[in-house]
Amino acid sequence: MTAVAVTGIGAIAPNGKGTDAYWKSTVEGLSGIVPVSRFDASGYPAKLAGEVPFDAAAHLPSRLIPATDHMTRLSLAAAEWALQDAGVDPAELPDFGAGVITASSAGGFEFGQRELENLWNKGPKYVSAYQSYAWFYAVNSGQISIRHGMRGPSGVVVSDQAGGLDAIAQTRRQIRKGTQLIISGGVDGSLCPWGWVAQMTDTRMSTSDDPERAYLPFDPAAGGHVAGEGGALLVMEELEAARRRGARIYGEVAGYGATMDPRPGSSREPGLRRAIVTALDDAGVNPDEVDVVFADAAAVPELDRIEADAIDAVFGPGKVAVTAPKTMTGRLAAGAASLDVAAALLAIRDGVIPPTVHVSRAPEYSIDLVTGAAREAQVRTALVLARGHGGFNSAVVVRAAR
Amino acid sequence: MIRRRVVITGIGVLAPGGVGTKNFWSLLSEGRTATRTLTHFDPTPYRSRIAAEVDFDPQEHGLRAQEIRRMDRAAQFAVVAGREAAADSGLEWSGVDPHRIGVTIGSAVGATTSLEDEYRVVSDDGSAHLVDHTYATPHLYDYLVPSSFATEVAWAIGAEGPSTVVSTGCTSGIDAVGHAVELIREGAADVMITGATEAPISPITVACFDAIKATSVHNDDPEHASRPYDSTRNGFVLGEGAAGFVLEEYESAKRRGATIYAEIVGYATRSNAYHMTGLRADGAEMAEAITAALDEGRLNPADLDYVNAHGSGTKQNDRHETAAFKRSLGDHAYAVPVSSIKSMVGHSLGAIGSIEIAASALAIKNNVVPPTANLHHQDPELDLDYVPLTARDWRTDRVLTVGSGFGGFQSAMVLSRPERSAA
Amino acid sequence: MTKKFGIEDLTRILREGAGGELEGDFQDASFEDLGYDSLALLETGSRIGREYGLEFEDTAFVDVETPRDLVEVVNAHLLSHAARG
Incomplete structure (x- = not known):
């Protein structure tokens, strides 16, 4: 492809x-x-x-x-x-x-x-x-x-x-x-x-x-x-x-997955995990190759729980760095996710994971949330998550161009 | 790699002149018009006072009280059309993995009617700039962001695959279906509920088209106000409605013995990059979209049996697309019947592209080309066969349908009787 | 007495409704060359109509190519408006 x-x-x-x-x-x-x-x-x-x-x-x-x-x-x-x-x-x-x-x-x-x-x-x-x-x-x-x-x-x-x-x-x-x-x-x-x-x-x-x-x-x-x-x-x-043409390459859009949540009241699993798995499969990337997840980060406890569970289910608890630089911008509606993709590509370029500011991770979550200050890390592959009101879940994998 | 073929196996239409696919086709094949003096509100202060309205009772169509309260009229249309299409397909829905069912819905102006109604309340009829949040309905966010239309359809059907609203102005109805085709082809879904909806007949919409003089002022003859290709045309007639489709991968549709209306063999969209409302006279971008759609279907212009035109009835549009047809189809532009159903059902902005896809599929099914109503005095500048007034019995295996819209979008889709596709 | 519509009125209304700098002698330049499209003219016509209490028929600006043309059309409407009382 x-x-x-x-x-x-x-x-x-x-x-x-x-x-x-x-x-x-x-x-x-x-x-x-x-x-x-x-x-x-x-x-x-x-x-x-x-x-x-x-x-x-x-x-x-x-x-x-x-x-x-x-x-x-x-x-x-x-x-x-x-x-x-x-x-x-x-x-x-x-x-x-x-x-x-x-x-x-x-x-x-x-x-x-x-x-x-x-x-x-x-x-x-x-x-x-x-x-x-x-x-x-x-x-x-x-x-x-x-x-x-x-x-x-x-x-x-x-x-x-x-x-x-x-x-x-x-x-x-x-x-x-x-x-x-x-x-x-x-x-x-x-x-x-x-x-x-x-x-x-x-x-x-x-x-x-x-x-x-x-x-x-x-x-x-x-x-x-x-x-x-x-x-x-x-x-x-x-x-x-x-x-x-000799262009500078920030990275490759390697994978994508999108799902819709089951209708409210359903006992079926929310769609986010499936969006992640689809995007990783599409990219041909194993979970352990992902260096950072840019979270949707709803800041609504119920939704944060769904997201943390989905990340844990795919990567294992605490196995991948997770961050939400949108804590510095607010949620930008249709502008949010592409800004996160930009941040993910810049993280790849500079080997640095930007922080989730002002947050102290609640003890009930086992995700490795990058809080406080930016973390230096080699970033080759990043996953960006976004959810929309009304059950929309999307995931994109970007990676350093090979 | 063998390309997955995509076919239409279910259709549901809510168009002016009669809810339901059967009523819609009767209107078209009889060449009747559904335009009339606008009734959704008092049109007296407006320049154009004509509309093509759907007589729609949501309860009659199985929507429950809370759904009616929660959903904008356009969302109600979408759900009803989607359910009709789902039933029409004969698909055993409980046997389909919800993860493999996606939804794409087109709409140009979203929940504009509910937004205006709610705005009037929270602003107290426009008097307060700092609108009063305590009067806001809890469903206002669903009106604010019209992706709620895709959500409602997905939850009505039980779809959990890739879902979105496509909003490319007046080509939304083609582009949403084109998007759905792409999702099945690439394997992201096996079944798509798609189509488009619009319920734009509200004061703000009428006023904004008044301001640019885009709508017809044949106020004294509303039943015959939409006059594509006629020398007395003076703008489009605002309409509303929806069409829903079930799209499936061809082999699996065939295996289950589905009734197949048509295969969607080609789709393309281009931009004129010229003007938000204006069109370049030469029709180059629409022509390019048509050529690209034919190429995707591995068809030549001469393979087309019918062109379902955009035919909005503005001076500019009808010239533009006639030029585009000549540019892309060559001599065949003069041989192939071309018609505009907007003459009968008006222009429902983002929905009409899907309603026209439904008309195109039904033309294939019935071997009938719907006419251009109200075409008594063909504009001498426009010299194609626009099928005036009366439907034509016509062997119709392959149809081109096109759309053109604000923002410069030009889209084209080619449908084919599946056994006549260039596989 | 009939209110007159001058080039300075047009300049102001154009700037408010459709933007643009409009410097120097532009009265006889075409609106197209000045960068104003059909929508800019519709918006300008609508603003003039509101401010001066005029109704322009749909075809009023069909032959208008330059600011001078537009000023003349507006003044003709002002005159007939005044004559009608």
Whole structure:
């Protein structure tokens, strides 16, 4: 089977804009979780977020600004950085040789709130012409393809937080079918009052107002997560073709598995373990070859238990390093998982496992959670896990290119 | 390596003009239209006041009170269409490993109607920017992120394989099924419940299409407002609905003696990378998608018996796709019948691609090409055989269906009678 | 007295609704060359309509190519609007 490589990373995260800034903060354990500043959240139970302040005018043509949601602007920046990092100009590729496949969760929700306000406060004539696409789930793939002239296969998947990995898998599939290069992953967020209220109904959001105590997966005080915005876009190519053009190879997307949990109330096993096993089989990797697991890290005790059990069942208790750098960014919806894949590839590059910050592992878990500070380790193969509300489980194996 | 072949063994359609696959096919084969003055809310303040609505009573279709409360209308459509397809397939579901059943559902705008209803409550009709969380329904997260549609279908059927929602605007209905085909081919699943759903007829959707003047303003003649290829066309008619499919690997479907509607032999998608709503006049990207889909099916343009077009009835679209057909099919573009069922069931955004796949499969099954209704004065610029007004008895072994959407997505799928596929 | 619509009004509304810098003499440049697409014009038309209380028929901007054309169309509508009272 054709090997597929990642050759460019564009990360944009609450603890760092740009891949270098993100990775530096992440290795140092610097969190980007802050009191919400984008709107007045004082009246809401959840008060903290992973925000990405962004001067759109400095990064984007001014004509794009009235037509785009904040998360689309972030994604346009990330796409540009990823291409620069890969040293590729899609305009120089053959026609239809490049595509864009992104994950979305709620589309441009802040844009949507403004237009709903216009409609219900002022009337139908006040709805923006750009509402017809600026809020919808496909907007980032569309805008990125237009900006960089990418006419190949494009796509959009929505599987809540698992979507970032599903997009990467769909990308690998299209590259194996013959597309030369695809920008893949997710950059997401809906930090506006309407999006905030909608996210809170998930009942998994932390109500702590202490940035150091709000998002504590696998900790005795685990009490939900902090929501954030941002993510990462990756440039993916066929490995041999990337080598031929002399590209720097971050690593190979070697395996993927996805499952759906049984319906609630079922006594059947949750799907996460099966997603892991499928991804390892797909990669042809034995559990003992995996050097680190980037956990989904829900910080909801019941869900942390399912994840710890799945990891233990596949690897054996305490046999593999586990980490959750998203404790520094919050959960970034469809942006979370591709940012974790970026972190996994950078861990391979630098031989360092970033920490799970602010967490003391609860004694009932036997996973080897990397807490406190980053751990130096040779990382050849990493497993990234992501789960979405509604039973979605996805797993991706990345490894150093052979 | 032998490629796993993928066939449609079950279909469930909820389209305007009558719920159920049988009603849908009657409408199409009789050339009747289901567009009318919009009734879901008072359309008086809006520019376009026409819609193709589904008369749908969820209770009648077996949804329970809590399911109705929990699910957006589009999710209800998806579950009902998925169940219909599951029953239609005749598959003994208890004998299938749930791990080997996956779900992909297309939708362009998700739970937009429920989101707007809930927004009105929490914002008190738009008056509060800091919306009031104490009024939010506990199901709001399922409206926020429409992957809940895939979850509902998976849990209704008992699927535990790879599942997702595909949301590529108005090509979602083709792309979701294309994605499902790929999952069976690569062995990630043996059975897929797929299709697409949309229930977008809400004030915000109508207002945003008003703002870009994309929808028809034949408000005085709503039954005949959707006029693809006609010189009096002036936009699409917003619709709603869903189509669900059971896809299976061909050999196992054959072994169990399943009724096979069609094989999906080719699928491709391309982007125009041009404009979020505009189309390049030459149709190059749709043409490329068509050519790639034919190549995947190892077919030539001349092998096609019918083209099920996007045919939205906007000035721009109908020119664009006519150019794309000529560019990709050459002379055969003039020989093959081309029609748009949007003339009858409107344009249900992300759902329509799947509804059109259903129409394509039924055209193969019945050897009938559905017509383009309301086509009385063919635009002289558009010079293909658009099958005006009346369905045509026509030996139909292979069908091309296409879609085109905001964001620049252009998708094409080729269906074939399995014994006539180039295996 | 009829309110007049000038190039400076258009400049402001274009910037608000569709972005862009608009420097120098651009009155006779095509909107296409200025980087404004059909949606930008629809958004601009909608904003002008709201601000000036005008209704533009669907075909009002069909022949509009430049900012000068657009200003003329708006002023023609203002005049007929005033005449209708």
